Amino acid sequence: MFTEKEMVIEKLTGVRASKKSYYTDLKATIAELEKKNRKLEILSEVAKGFQVTGTMEMSLQHILETIYELYPIDRVSLSLIEQGAMSLKSVYPLYEENSAVGMHLPKKESLYWKAIEHNMIVLHEWKSADTYTFVEEQTLSALNFHYACVIPLRIKTSTIGVLTFAAAERIECDQSDISFFRQLSDHIAVMMENARLYQEVYQGKKEWEETFQAVADLLILTDNDHRIVRCNQASYSFFNESPEAVTGRPCHDLLFHDTNTFCPIEESYHGESMKNYQMTLKNGRVCDIQTYPVRDGDGEMKGLLIYIKDVTARIKTEAQLQHSGKLAAIGEMAAGVAHELNSPLTAVIGNTQILQRSLTEEGPSKELAAAIERGGRRCRTIVQNLLSFSRPEKEESTECDVNIAVEDVLSLIGFQIEKENILIEKHYTPGLPFVQAGPHQVGQVVINLLLNAKDALKDSGETDKKIQIKTNVVHSSVVLEVEDNGCGISQSQKPSVFEPFFTTKRKQNGTGLGLSVSKDIAEKNGGRLMFTSEEGKGSAFQLKLPVHGGGDEYEDISH
Structure with missing residues (x-):
């Protein structure tokens, strides 16, 4: 028979025991409970220590x-x-x-x-x-x-x-x-x-990240406040910026010069679909820009993905092809004109020479005949120069006298400039060494610079219109400077001066290719084309070319 005390113990401990075995059974029960608790602790520790990554x-x-x-x-x-x-x-x-x-x-x-x-x-x-x-x-x-x-x-x-x-x-x-x-x-x-x-999830995120970074063109993600959330590596390299300097920055500040520049990003925030633009960025590169709205699960816009492709090289190639096509058309016309003029000019010069031989005595008639011969020869030179500049053969020569190149150009367009009441001042350094460039290429740059100076003076209110042409030697380079006192170039236009198709002239007067092509000619021959300008006071363009066989040492003469 169990006593009342033993029954109470059984209810409290769950152990039916005699007084003699009570403490032994209680100890075993406690050990079992401790083991159960430890097992629960182990399960918790295993869960905490499991390495997800x-x-x-x-x-x-x-x-x-x-x-x-x-x-x-x-x-x-x-x-x-x-x-x-x-x-x-x-x-x-x-x-x-x-x-x-x-x-x-x-x-x-x-x-x-x-x-x-x-x-x-x-x-x-x-x-x-x-x-x-x-x-x-x-x-x-x-x-x-x-x-x-x-x-x-x-x-x-x-x-x-x-x-x-x-x-x-x-x-x-x-x-x-x-x-x-x-x-x-x-x-x-x-x-x-x-x-x-x-x-x-991690692998998917990693694959997207690798894809994002592998794109060679620029990818920029912005939030609804126009601030940059992230970019791919191509973007950082393109703008020469670190991720820390770009993240959180207004996208307009990264892309454009000032807040007055038209911002396609702003317009895209109010659109429903992709937008396309072609713009010049602050580093002078011409780019195709596409913007894509980024939406959350509820269809609400949360930002934009901006795709930017640098097309500067393509634009330059197109410009050169267009320029070459234009020259080819002019060349065909010039060839026809030269053919039509050369025959009568030959007759004029030849007959004048016969006339001079028949006039044995000196007098007004003989002087008049000599003047006619000189005029005919000058016309022949102009026709030949026109043909040379408009339809150049593949240049064998890689050296040129800049002074002679300028004079050849002036023989073609000097009268065109002077009839606008523009004074041409020439300050040549005699005995210039040859430069490392072909005569036609140098002449093409000179034509572009002189015609631009003429147009700048035409658009200015200056009464004393003047173009100064200077040549000089600076270390191992020959420098040609064409300076005018015309309307000058505004501060906002300066970054775009050498961009293809950029022009301040009326559409019928300019294609925007001249300076772009001239800069390419200078750089392909190891030189530089630079300028200084002040709005309302005029501009000065400097063509610097290395002396033929004279090394590559240059000194910056820009003001």
Whole structure:
């Protein structure tokens, strides 16, 4: 018969015991409760220590070290099922001499597959032998393991693999331990699934990032406040800016010179679709710009993706082709004119020479005949120069006397300039060394500079119109300067002066190609074309070309 006191003890402790065994049973019960609590703590520690971004070996090491105090396990491994086949993926600790990582496990005679097929935790012990029941026994025996606990890993209704604990000796387990292993496997399976999903998201993000950075053209993402969220590497290189200097900056500040410049970005924020523009950016490059609205899941605009392609080289090529086509057309016309004029000019010059020989006495008639001959020869020179400039053959010469090139040009367009009441002042340095460029190329630049100076004076209110032509030698370069006192160039227009198709003239008077082509000619011959200008006071353009065979030493003469 139990006493009333023993019944109270049973209710409090859950232990029916006599007075003699009371403390022994209570101690065992407390130990069991502590073990249960420790198991719960272990589950929590395993969850906290699972490395979502680390290696699976690190996670297995953490699992083994965490549960070792309750279960003296020597090895833990993970085998996963992929496309119906199972293979060993990770092991800790890894024994290099017999790791078997990557080994495929056949369904027949496999301890791991047995656990999966029966959806149960398998506790298996064996002895070393010449033959083995399961293929895993031989691998583990080679490492002196003779006991295994194989735990299926399940996600919802699918089994994704097994977690295996191996030990040298049998580990005693009761039903509570089996339950703990199942809870542990559920935790691990969920954590592995979370890690897989994380890796999928991370990999997707990484692939998009790599794609974003691989684009050779510029990609700029802005928010609704027009501030830059991010750019690809091509953008940082194009503007020569660091990510820190660009992020958070207004996009207009990065792209354009001032706030007065038309901003396509502003217009795109109010549109529903892609916009296309072609503009010159603050670094002088001509670019095609496309803007794409970026929207969130609710369809609300959250910013813009700006795509920018540098088309400066293409524009220059088109300009040169257009210029070449124009010259070709003029050349055809000039050839016809030259052919028509050369015959009568030959007759005029020849007949004048005959007339002079027939006039034996000096007098007004002989002087008049000589003047007619000189005029005819001058006309022939003008026709030949016109033909030379409009239809140049492939230049064999790579050297030129700049003074002579200027005089040849003036023979063509000097009268055209002077009839506008413009004074031409020439300040030549005699004995200039030859420059490293062909005569036609130098002449083409001189024509462009003189005609631009003439147009600048025509548009100015200056009464004392003047063009000064100066030549000089600066170290190993010859410098030609064409200066006018015309209308000058405004500060806002200066960055665009050498851009193809940029012109301040009326459409019928200019194509915007002259200075662009001239700059290309200078640079292709190792030289430079520079300018200084003050609005309302005039401009000065300097062509600097290296002396033929004189090296590449230059001195900047810009003001």
